[in-house]
Structure formats: C-alpha cells, structure tokens
Amino acid sequence: MPESIAVVRDLAPFDAATIDKREYLVLSRIKTLSTNQFTFLLALFYVCVFNIPLFGIVKQGIEKQADVNYIFIATIPLFLVFALSFIFSIFSVKYITKGFFITLTLLSSSVFFAALQYGVVFDYGMIENTVQTNTGEALTYLNFSSVVNFIATGLLPALLIYKVNIDYKPLVKELLHKILFMVAMLVGIAVIGFFFYQNYVSFGRNNDQMKRYIVPTYAVGSMIKYVNINYFQTPLVYLQQGLDAKNVTVDSNGKPNLVVLVVGETARAKNYQYYGYAKATNAHTSQYDMVSFQNTTSCGTATAVSLPCMFSSMTRKEYEPRRARAQDTLIDVLDHGGIDLLWLDNDSGCKGVCDRVKHINIDLNSDPQLCDGHYCYDQVLLNELDKALATPVEHDTMIVLHIIGSHGPTYYLRYPDEHRKFTPDCQRSDIQNCLDEELVNTYDNTILYSDYIISQVIQRLQAQQTVADTALVYVSDHGESLGESGMYLHGAPYSIAPSEQIDIPLLSWLSPEFSQENGIDLNCLKQQAASGTYSHDNLFSSLLGLMNVQSDIYKAQLDIFAQCRTSVENK
Known part of the structure; x- marks a missing residue:
C-alpha cells in the first residue's frame, strides 16, 4: 500500500466510504500536473519521439564534419525542449489546452511517420498536394505500419492528454507561474546561445534542411501559409493571355x-x-x-x-x-x-x-x-x-x-x-x-x-x-x-x-x-x-x-x- 494512502487511513476513524474517497483524492492528485509540468513533459515527448527524423539529419551533418563539438550537439535536443516548452506555454490556456494539443499531436503523428518512413517534408507544396489529394489516393497510404504508428504516437498520447488532470491555479497566480516558466525557458535558450551561437549558425547553414524536419513548427507554419494565401488574401484579378493567338x-x-x-x-x-x-x-x-x-x-x-x-x-x-x-x-x-x-x-x-x-x-x-x-x-x-x-x-x-x-x-x-x-x-x-x-x-x-x-x-x-x-x-x-x-x-x-x-x-x-x-x-x-x-x-x-x-x-x-x-x- 502506498505510504500516502496509509497516512490517510491513520488520520481519523472515518468509515470505509470516507476512507475510499480520500484514497481516490490522493490517487487523483498523483495524476495531476500543473500547466508548466504538462507543457514541459509534452515538449519532451515531441523532442524524443516526433523529432527523431530531425536527429537523423543532425547525424548526417555530423558525419560530414571533420571536427565535431559534441557538447554543442548535446545541446540541440535541450534547445528544442526549451523552445517548444516556450511555444507550447502560449497555448496552455484553460479551456483550449486539451483540444489544441490533442489536435496538434494527431497531426504531428502523421507528419512524423511521413518523415521517418519516407523522408517526406511538409512544406507549402506538400500541404497543397495533400489538400488536393482525393480519397482513393489517400487510402494508398493506409497500411499496417501507418496504423500502428498513428495508434502508438497519435491516439495513445492524445488519450493521455485527454485523461490527465491539469491543475489551473487562480488567474493571477497561474499567469505569474506561466511567465516565470517562459522566462526560465528563454534563459535556457539564451545560455545555450551564449556559448554555442556560432556553432548553431555554422551547423544550420551547412544543414539547412534541418528546419524542415522540426515537428510541429515547420508543418504548422506551412499550413498557416497555405491557409493565408488561399483563404485570406484578396484574389488576384484574372489575367487572360494569348488573346492574339x-x-x-x-x-x-x-x-x-x-x-x-x-x-x-x-x-x-x-x-x-x-x-x-x-x-x-x-x-x-x-x-x-x-x-x-x-x-x-x-x-x-x-x-x-x-x-x-x-x-x-x-x-x-x-x-x-x-x-x-x-x-x-x-x-x-x-x-x-x-x-x-x-x-x-x-x-x-x-x-x-x-x-x-x-x-x-x-x-x-x-x-x-x-x-x-x-x-x-x-x-x-x-x-x-x-x-x-x-x-x-x-x-x-x-x-x-x-x-x-x-x-x-x-x-x-x-x-x-x-x-x-x-x-x-x-x-x-x-x-x-x-x-x-x-x-x-x-x-x-x-x-x-x-x-x-x-x-x-x-x-x-x-x-x-x-x-x-x-x-x-x-x-x-x-x-x-x-x-x-x-x-x-x-x-x-x-x-x-x-x-x-x-x-x-x-x-x-x-x-x-x-x-x-x-x-x-x-x-x-x-x-x-x-x-x-x-x-x-x-x-x-x-x-x-x-x-x-x-x-x-x-x-x-x-x-x-x-x-x-x-x-x-x-x-
């Protein structure tokens, strides 16, 4: 029996129903996360799972270099965790957190599989191609591997996000904690940048394709660009050509x-x-x-x-x-x-x-x-x-x-x-x-x-x-x-x-x-x-x-x- 539950039993001679209720409350507390804990763990999951193809590109970049600073290489996943934690914090807001991150996780699962198995990058062109894909074409990508991946890296994490209890503090306190957390993430990024800025610039310039494999930022950015161009920009005046033909x-x-x-x-x-x-x-x-x-x-x-x-x-x-x-x-x-x-x-x-x-x-x-x-x-x-x-x-x-x-x-x-x-x-x-x-x-x-x-x-x-x-x-x-x-x-x-x-x-x-x-x-x-x-x-x-x-x-x-x-x- 967990020690925390034993302590509850010893507090007072309550009846069995009361004890069971307190056991439930303690166990529920164990599954409760603060918004900052939730955000950090989610960012860690994204880096460790969805960004595996990115680290494959990093590995290729290392193999091309004669002199490698492995301390710098070790900071890359840490930098990503800090950066994603900061970005995710913006969307970790009561009433939208779960819906937003469930959607993002399901989407990222598909992007991850395409990059891992086929080397496909979801840039603007691929988003456009995906939107124009018909049902029959889409079904050709449905196979045992894609289904298993979607369940393991999409549906199950989405279910955990849905089930987890997030402890939202009173508004002012919640906002203060969020700001402190985001500042801490920025400090982490700044420290890495202070010591390894030139390494990042040089390595990034020599391996420009890395940014295209960062999940979910690159795919989401491409989607936003596609939606903006196709649905929010004023249509161009139609130009007829070759009327003299x-x-x-x-x-x-x-x-x-x-x-x-x-x-x-x-x-x-x-x-x-x-x-x-x-x-x-x-x-x-x-x-x-x-x-x-x-x-x-x-x-x-x-x-x-x-x-x-x-x-x-x-x-x-x-x-x-x-x-x-x-x-x-x-x-x-x-x-x-x-x-x-x-x-x-x-x-x-x-x-x-x-x-x-x-x-x-x-x-x-x-x-x-x-x-x-x-x-x-x-x-x-x-x-x-x-x-x-x-x-x-x-x-x-x-x-x-x-x-x-x-x-x-x-x-x-x-x-x-x-x-x-x-x-x-x-x-x-x-x-x-x-x-x-x-x-x-x-x-x-x-x-x-x-x-x-x-x-x-x-x-x-x-x-x-x-x-x-x-x-x-x-x-x-x-x-x-x-x-x-x-x-x-x-x-x-x-x-x-x-x-x-x-x-x-x-x-x-x-x-x-x-x-x-x-x-x-x-x-x-x-x-x-x-x-x-x-x-x-x-x-x-x-x-x-x-x-x-x-x-x-x-x-x-x-x-x-x-x-x-x-x-x-x-x-």
Whole structure:
C-alpha cells in the first residue's frame, strides 16, 4: 500500500466510504500536473519521439564534419525542449489546452511517420498536394505500419492528454507561474546561445534542411501559409493571355494536325531505357522512332505544383501558384488560337489547367475490368481516346491524356497481372518494408506499363494518318525516390530534392507526314535532344510551336522544335 494512502487511513476513524474517497483524492492528485509540468513533459515527448527524423539529419551533418563539438550537439535536443516548452506555454490556456494539443499531436503523428518512413517534408507544396489529394489516393497510404504508428504516437498520447488532470491555479497566480516558466525557458535558450551561437549558425547553414524536419513548427507554419494565401488574401484579378493567338498551320495536304500529349505521373528518367537504364522498361515503344530529350527537369516535386507550373507561361523560378490560378494556361491559349481540345484524366484532376475547355475525369466505377472504385488502370483512357477518335478530326486538335502512371506508394496497383514482367515485385503499400529489388521491380513494372499505353496511343495515331498528320509528346510531372538516401515517394522541397525526384523523361514521336508538313527535321531534333538541357519551362512555347499557334506570348528560345524547323515558320 502506498505510504500516502496509509497516512490517510491513520488520520481519523472515518468509515470505509470516507476512507475510499480520500484514497481516490490522493490517487487523483498523483495524476495531476500543473500547466508548466504538462507543457514541459509534452515538449519532451515531441523532442524524443516526433523529432527523431530531425536527429537523423543532425547525424548526417555530423558525419560530414571533420571536427565535431559534441557538447554543442548535446545541446540541440535541450534547445528544442526549451523552445517548444516556450511555444507550447502560449497555448496552455484553460479551456483550449486539451483540444489544441490533442489536435496538434494527431497531426504531428502523421507528419512524423511521413518523415521517418519516407523522408517526406511538409512544406507549402506538400500541404497543397495533400489538400488536393482525393480519397482513393489517400487510402494508398493506409497500411499496417501507418496504423500502428498513428495508434502508438497519435491516439495513445492524445488519450493521455485527454485523461490527465491539469491543475489551473487562480488567474493571477497561474499567469505569474506561466511567465516565470517562459522566462526560465528563454534563459535556457539564451545560455545555450551564449556559448554555442556560432556553432548553431555554422551547423544550420551547412544543414539547412534541418528546419524542415522540426515537428510541429515547420508543418504548422506551412499550413498557416497555405491557409493565408488561399483563404485570406484578396484574389488576384484574372489575367487572360494569348488573346492574339491564331493558328498559322500551312495545310498543303488537306489534313489537320492531331497531337496527343501524355502527361505522366511520378516517372523518373533514371528508370527509363531511353536514359541509359539497363532494364527494358521501354520495350513497347522501342519499335517506334522516339526522340528522348536528355537532361530534363521538372518544375516541382509534386503534382499540385508541377502540373499547373508546366502549363503556365511562367518559368519555374518565376512560378507562383496564386498567380498561376489567376491567369490563362497553355490550354487556354491553344483554345484562343482555334485548336480543338480535349483533356482526359485518370489521375487526380487537372489542378485547374483544363477547367475552361472540354475535359473528362474518368469514372472510377466505369469499367469493372479496369477499375476498382478507387483507381483505374490507364488502359481506360484508351477507351475514351477511341471514342474521341471515332469522330473524324476536322481541325487541328490536341488531346491530353493525364495518366496515373507510377503513382505510389501502391505501385503494384498501377499495372494488370499480364504486365507484371519484373519479379519479384512488392505487393504492398508500406514500401519501406520491401526489399530494394522488389521495390524497384514494382516501380519498373509501372514504367513498362506506361510505355505500353504510349505505344497503344501511337498505334491509334498511325491509324488516323489517312485523315490527320499525327504526333505524340510524353512528359512526366515529377520523379520519385525509391529509398535512395532513406527517401521515398516525392514532394521534397525543390532546394533539397534529390535528382530522382526532379529528373524526368520527355519524349516525342512525330509521324513522317507530320514532320514533313510542319517542317521539322527529325535528325536535327534527335541531335538536339541528345545534347541539350530541358525542363518544364520548355513545354508552353514548344506546344504552341508544335501546334503552329502564333502569339506574342510564345518564346522561340524555349521551343524545343524551333531550331529544327526547315520550311515552315511559326513566327
């Protein structure tokens, strides 16, 4: 029996009910914390658990240094505890404490898991990508590991926060204690800063990515930024662009141009046979005269950023999501120029790019053989393409196929069994628990299946050559990490993103008739593609040029086809 309870029993000859009541009061007191104790313990938990990925970055920084001050390194967790304790104290206010910190803990649990298992950082771009994620996409991240983590580091701590008794003192006394506690935390920070300021500045400058892994401050700051920009700032006045656009195609053979643009998802150049990969991941299109543009980079590392950016007139360095939403896209300018347009989408939507032209989002229950209610194989787009091509093409036309491609982490759900060529593969969503060979094989199967889709599109374009001059362009929105340097998936801040997430494939196929009628020298194009440097910045003007749309917004220096035009001028 605890000594405190024994003392209560000896105080007076009360009846059993009274003794039980006093026992309860004593035991309850043991579970009671002051607001300062609660705040400090919570900060300690956040540092010791949620900031484990941060200390992994610290470890990498230490390994890069020849001379390490380990006393300074030891102060980092202490500094974090002091800093979080100070910040948490601001929100440790009666009536809001539990609700606020339960919400924050559940959120931080998810952020922690994403950083620990996949190396994902929740910056503005990732917040934007998360907000735009549909239900089916979100469910792919639900697996045994994520559920266990959420229970262990989210639900259980949240339950403890809910159950704990917090002893709020009278207002003046509570405020005084809080101020003294916050001052003490600031003193701790100041002392560390006094002795190790230069160490923090130097180490932080050499390991700038550290700040992005601090939980919960960086993710919360990114969320506040996203909410402020999207919900509290005055919308920009919409800007129409390319109203002067006109189609200047020289139609000497009486046939219109028909171009299919395939927008890939999560395909990285590193795993393409066309870019030096040893495995035959382009076996289906290798029979066609494909042009692969080497050294091509994406505008972002997530669809929510890259897709609007690649169709924007802004370059990556100029790009601002808010401005992009308030102005015409490449699709709009093509529309102004008289091009017939159709957007077919089997991914997460066009992110506003195609809103003002005809577009079809695939019904996820439309085909029981190709769809499961959450996703469809990309073959479903071929069916829609067949419907579109059933009507003869009468004017210059561009059809966009937005494929789901290599969307992770459930790569194994992106290809049918008959396209499961590389084995053993990883038939699970917690990809961090797959063997490296299995994970790469699974991803390679998605690349090969996308290559099959492209080959099928080319076959359909070849069948149209009696009525149209046909061409195809394929470009991925961003790349993917498959465990290199401990990183998985995509969405890393661009400044620290590995090449796997930004090096992408850019391919083209031009029928002989299209090349001849549009004056494009294929040999010249292949030479240029092999030696040049390209990016999503090139897409806007290149497609205007390919469709022979003339406009003041067109930039010849960014048109990848311009230097190889022989007889037909776009400007």
